[in-house]
Structures are given as structure tokens and as C-alpha cells.
Amino acid sequence: MLTAALADLAADPDPFPNTLADTVISEGISSAEGTPDPEGSVAAATPTVSAVLASTQSLALTGRSGGSMVTSRVSPWLGPVAMLATQDLALPLWFRQIRVEGQQWLPQSGPVLLAPTHKARWDALLVPHAAGRRVTGRDCRFMVTLDEMRGVQGWLLRRLGCFAVNQARPSLASLRHALELLEAGEQLVVFPEGRIRRENGQPLRLQQGLARLAALAASRGVSVPVLPIGIAYSHAVPRPCDRAALCIGEPMRISGAGREGAHTFTCALSQAMAELEQRAVACLVKGPTRGPS
Numbered sequence: 001m002l003t004a005a006l007a008d009l010a011a012d013p014d015p016f017p018n019t020l021a022d023t024v025i026s027e028g029i030s031s032a033e034g035t036p037d038p039e040g041s042v043a044a045a046t047p048t049v050s051a052v053l054a055s056t057q058s059l060a061l062t063g064r065s066g067g068s069m070v071t072s073r074v075s076p077w078l079g080p081v082a083m084l085a086t087q088d089l090a091l092p093l094w095f096r097q098i099r100v101e102g103q104q105w106l107p108q109s110g111p112v113l114l115a116p117t118h119k120a121r122w123d124a125l126l127v128p129h130a131a132g133r134r135v136t137g138r139d140c141r142f143m144v145t146l147d148e149m150r151g152v153q154g155w156l157l158r159r160l161g162c163f164a165v166n167q168a169r170p171s172l173a174s175l176r177h178a179l180e181l182l183e184a185g186e187q188l189v190v191f192p193e194g195r196i197r198r199e200n201g202q203p204l205r206l207q208q209g210l211a212r213l214a215a216l217a218a219s220r221g222v223s224v225p226v227l228p229i230g231i232a233y234s235h236a237v238p239r240p241c242d243r244a245a246l247c248i249g250e251p252m253r254i255s256g257a258g259r260e261g262a263h264t265f266t267c268a269l270s271q272a273m274a275e276l277e278q279r280a281v282a283c284l285v286k287g288p289t290r291g292p293s
């Protein structure tokens with residue numbers, strides 16, 4: 001199973017190609033209203049979401065939408081086994097060196113959104129390595145596509161507390177579940193780029209979904225810090241015995257409302273992520289200081 005998982009991770013398809021909150025918030029809210037609004041503002045969306053959620057109480061209670069259940073939990077015994085397989089076997093077998101900087105910025109409690117650059121499929125294992133249960137005492141929760149919850153990969157992701165969103169028919173249940181995780185003080189991981197960007201130095205093109213999700217949480221009384229993260233590898237497509245580096249930045253908080261507030265925050269987040277990625281690249285040049293743990 002581990003061999004199959006390693007081979008699967010080395011392949012090209014992206015396990016997190018969705019744009020998360022962009023898909024759910026922009027398309028899901030628009031479909032609920034019956035009016036397309038791919039650039040719908042938080043200011044307009046917030047009361048609409050509240051009204052829709054209030055009118056769909058049964059949906060919220062059951063977690064069902066269109067026959068699909070939107071729930072997630074970390075298995076109390078299979079979760080640690082999956083963590084053992086990834087953190088103690090997969091990462092050390094593939095990488096000879098992993099550097100992590102900035103862990104002092106990780107909160108030990110309370111809601112938080114982690115916003116990593118997206119360089120390879122290995123990102124989904126590196127983030128828990130740097131910010132997961134062994135570091136902060138809590139798990140990283142990912143939103144992934146339905147296709148990625150199948151097979152060996154889905155088996156692992158499910159036990160690590162991931163939950164799926166239907167890109168073809170995004171639901172308010174998915175959005176509500178993400179908000180409930182934040183309200184419960186969970187650590188939610190969002191890849192703002194929405195797709196893998198292989199080459200270092202290429203400009204970051206972030207979706208505004210993360211900013212909208214943070215603003216929507218704030219409108220519900222949940223102030224969520226956003227931690228930008230930069231990731232780098234020795235090669236664009238990580239090879240066996242490569243080095244990897246992950247740098248975590250200072251927490252950021254969204255201010256302002258509406259489309260302009262989301263745009264301003266997204267620009268600031270993009271700059272922070274780009275700087276941290278360059279710092280991660282510099283870490284690879286410095287040489288080994290710490291191996292996988």
C-alpha cells in the first residue's frame with residue numbers, strides 16, 4: 001500500500017485542484033440564488049448565505065446535499081496510522097532533507113487558515129509534517145475534490161480528516177462544514193492558487209476564495225488568522241532523495257468588506273506567499289540543518 005501511495009504521489013495529477021471557497025462560495029451561493037455571480041462580493045454574499053443557511057436548516061443538520069454527505073472526522077486509531085505511514089515512512093523514504101522555518105507563528109489553539117503555495121502533490125504531506133498533530137497538537141483539515149477521495153489516496157486523506165466538495169455541483173453544505181470547522185477552532189488548509197505551479201519565480205495567481213471564506217467567518221463572529229506558507233523543492237517535480245523546505249509567515253487578518261476588501265487581502269497574501277517561497281528556495285541552498293521528523 002505504501003509503495004502504491006508513493007507512486008501515486010509521484011504522478012502528475014493534482015490532489016487539490018479545486019479553488020476551494022471560490023468554487024463553493026461563488027458558484028454555490030450563485031446557484032442557491034439562481035443568479036450567476038462569479039465575482040460575488042462578501043458584503044452581498046454574507047447576508048444571503050445567512051438567509052439561505054437559515055432556510056435550509058435540515059440540510060445543515062443532515063450534512064446532505066444532492067444525495068452527498070459533507071462530513072469529516074479524524075479516525076482515532078486509523079488517523080495516527082496514516083500519519084505514521086506518511087510522516088515516518090513516505091517522507092523520509094522520498095526526501096533526504098526537510099527544512100521547516102517559522103513554526104513559532106503556528107497557534108496552539110483557535111481557528112486558523114493555512115495558505116501554502118502549491119508546488120507538488122507532496123505539499124499535502126509536508127504541511128501536516130510542519131503544522132500537524134506532532135507540532136501543534138491538532139490535525140490539518142483539507143477540502144479536496146470528490147475524485148481525490150477514491151482509491152488509496154482517498155483512504156489516506158479520509159483518515160487525515162479531509163472532506164470533499166463536488167466541483168460540478170458545489171453545495172452550501174460544503175461551505176457550512178468549512179465554517180463549522182473554523183468555529184470549532186480547527187486548522188483548515190487552503191491552497192489559494194487552486195492548482196500546482198511547478199516553476200519557482202512564476203507569479204502567484206491567487207483565487208479570492210480564501211479571503212471570502214475568512215471574511216464570511218468574521219461576519220459570523222469568528223476571527224480567523226491566515227498564515228501564508230512558502231514551499232520549495234530541489235526539482236520542479238520532486239525526485240527521490242531531493243530536499244524540501246517549508247517557511248511559515250506571520251499571521252494575517254482580513255480587514256474591510258466586499259470585493260475590494262477581498263482583493264486587497266488577496267494581493268497582500270500573494271506577496272507574503274511569494275516572499276516565503278523565495279525564503280524556502282534559499283533554505284535549500286543553505287544545506288542541511290534538519291531532516292524529516
